[in-house]
Amino acid sequence: MSDPLAPDRGSETPTLWRVGRSYRAPLLVTQFPPEVSFGFLGRLLPTHETTELSVEAHRISPERALELLQGARAVAEAELATGGDGGRTAELEVERSSAAELGQAVARRTQELWKVGVRFVSLASNRPQAESKRARLVKRLSELGFRSRIPRYEVCESLRPPDMSGTEPRPSGYWHTLPTDGVAALFPGGDETVVEPGGTLLGLALSDASPVFFDRWSHASYSWGLFGTTGSGKSFAAALLLLRTRWLRPETTIAVLDPLGENSSWVESLGGSVIHVADGTEGRLNPLDPVTTAGDRREKAARVGTMFRALFPSLRDEEVAELDAAVTQLYERGPDVPTLGDLWNRIVSRSGPTSRLATLLEVFRSGSLRRLDGPTTARPAEPIVSVDFRGVPDDQLPFHLTYVLDWAYGRLADRPGPKLLLIDEAHLLARHAATEEFLDRVVRHVRHFDAGLMVLTQSPDDFLLRPAGRSLLRNLYVSAFLRLPQVSAESRAFFGLTSAEAEWLPRARLPRETGYAESLWRVGELHLPLAVVAATPEFEFLEATLGRFRAAPGDPASPPKGGL
Ligand SMILES: Nc1ncnc2c1ncn2[C@@H]1O[C@H](COP(=O)(O)OP(=O)(O)OP(=O)(O)O)[C@@H](O)[C@H]1O
Numbered sequence: 001m002s003d004p005l006a007p008d009r010g011s012e013t014p015t016l017w018r019v020g021r022s023y024r025a026p027l028l029v030t031q032f033p034p035e036v037s038f039g040f041l042g043r044l045l046p047t048h049e050t051t052e053l054s055v056e057a058h059r060i061s062p063e064r065a066l067e068l069l070q071g072a073r074a075v076a077e078a079e080l081a082t083g084g085d086g087g088r089t090a091e092l093e094v095e096r097s098s099a100a101e102l103g104q105a106v107a108r109r110t111q112e113l114w115k116v117g118v119r120f121v122s123l124a125s126n127r128p129q130a131e132s133k134r135a136r137l138v139k140r141l142s143e144l145g146f147r148s149r150i151p152r153y154e155v156c157e158s159l160r161p162p163d164m165s166g167t168e169p170r171p172s173g174y175w176h177t178l179p180t181d182g183v184a185a186l187f188p189g190g191d192e193t194v195v196e197p198g199g200t201l202l203g204l205a206l207s208d209a210s211p212v213f214f215d216r217w218s219h220a221s222y223s224w225g226l227f228g229t230t231g232s233g234k235s236f237a238a239a240l241l242l243l244r245t246r247w248l249r250p251e252t253t254i255a256v257l258d259p260l261g262e263n264s265s266w267v268e269s270l271g272g273s274v275i276h277v278a279d280g281t282e283g284r285l286n287p288l289d290p291v292t293t294a295g296d297r298r299e300k301a302a303r304v305g306t307m308f309r310a311l312f313p314s315l316r317d318e319e320v321a322e323l324d325a326a327v328t329q330l331y332e333r334g335p336d337v338p339t340l341g342d343l344w345n346r347i348v349s350r351s352g353p354t355s356r357l358a359t360l361l362e363v364f365r366s367g368s369l370r371r372l373d374g375p376t377t378a379r380p381a382e383p384i385v386s387v388d389f390r391g392v393p394d395d396q397l398p399f400h401l402t403y404v405l406d407w408a409y410g411r412l413a414d415r416p417g418p419k420l421l422l423i424d425e426a427h428l429l430a431r432h433a434a435t436e437e438f439l440d441r442v443v444r445h446v447r448h449f450d451a452g453l454m455v456l457t458q459s460p461d462d463f464l465l466r467p468a469g470r471s472l473l474r475n476l477y478v479s480a481f482l483r484l485p486q487v488s489a490e491s492r493a494f495f496g497l498t499s500a501e502a503e504w505l506p507r508a509r510l511p512r513e514t515g516y517a518e519s520l521w522r523v524g525e526l527h528l529p530l531a532v533v534a535a536t537p538e539f540e541f542l543e544a545t546l547g548r549f550r551a552a553p554g555d556p557a558s559p560p561k562g563g564l
């Protein structure tokens, strides 16, 4: 048999093997974590990347296994007897007791010991890609508690195919001694998938119905995105996950920006309060109140500029500049807490009552937004608050969402403990560049306050058009795709979806067909096809409350579900 690593079949660099335009980047494991879940390889080796894993296992005879285990136990005991070396005492005790336990299991023939050769190889068509794939693998391994090493100047020895004897010399990190359970855990397709301790139940794996638990608070960003066509179950999944989060961490504070007002009823059922923007029930949020930036008036002035651009997208450059000057002056010289009336006065005193800007801002004095002119009176103290935008004209929604987002951001920054902010129909904030940039900044900064966002919208394409939208998507640690009518080439490339995944998403089954939502979860680098399933009490609670509109006083009946 010809040696695939013979010199004429490629060449070695210090850390890679190259054959033509194919690069192989080996990685060895120097230390296993004390425990791994069965099927953990599914989390290590995402379906959208080509990584080769080879595992060879050689059974160690029970006599030799007992000798090895007795040796390991004796070493641990001897080190403990001499006082261990500082912080290693606990580790040595674990080594001693696990060697003893394993010894009993080997004697009873319920476990065996194996000499196992393990090697990962990242494959790519160029060197930087091979190296970056390997670097990502190193990171994923370390997240699971593995230590790994890149074999330097030992590439050929690492990549050589096994000679089946189990005795050939290999670089350190290749050979390991594992019990039967450890070897079994190396096989993909085991009976457990993602199980993060302390996590909430995301759903059941579509492959084998095993539960997937995920701990939002243990990752780099706490923010997630949920995408799916109408009726695919986004709002339901988000409410379900919020319920489960509160179950595990009752101290979690929740705010909901709810353009369709679907969440009001369940929020109230949990003792939360609802601010109705259109009719002012539960009070007013003054869009100009600098409390939202903890008194930072310059930052507040910038956010006010964003709100006005969302309300008046037709503003000309010179009007934007004039408004900016008036707002800046207002925060420099105006009252501590300015109102929209104060801003109108300032505009009038600068450019006269008949200027186009003054005419536009008339909407806050005598027009449909006059209720917003005045100090903040809504100060909900409840840990769950929803802001219901039902009844707001469509063209005013981005404006309302922007100042309420500013208010919610202030609340996130101000409160202790874990916090989640759900933004349903988030595409409304992607209509204008300025509001999209603001949302992107919020997503990037909330992590510092122990907070995360749940961004819900029908298509990821809503956020792929501009750099700010793409930055926002990049900062979502989890992106869940429920049924999508189609997967654009841009989405596919951005999220690294395989062609099989892109073809499946338009066929993912809807909750009204199955009673659960079929979905694909992109969790960090993993792609997990899951069923979002509610337990009966969860389903009954959400069915009775989600999307059920509270009857306004005097309403004969409230609409069952639907748009604005
Ligand atoms: N995981 C689920 N299990 C059972 N039923 C579900 C599930 N998800 C959604 N449903 C049912 O489907 C209905 C529609 O779901 P939902 O309102 O969450 O869709 P959506 O994606 O938010 O749609 P839209 O874009 O129109 O807001 C829910 O009212 C509920 O009855």
Ligand SMILES: [Mg+2]
Pocket: 234, 235, 236, 424
């Ligand atoms: Mg919805």
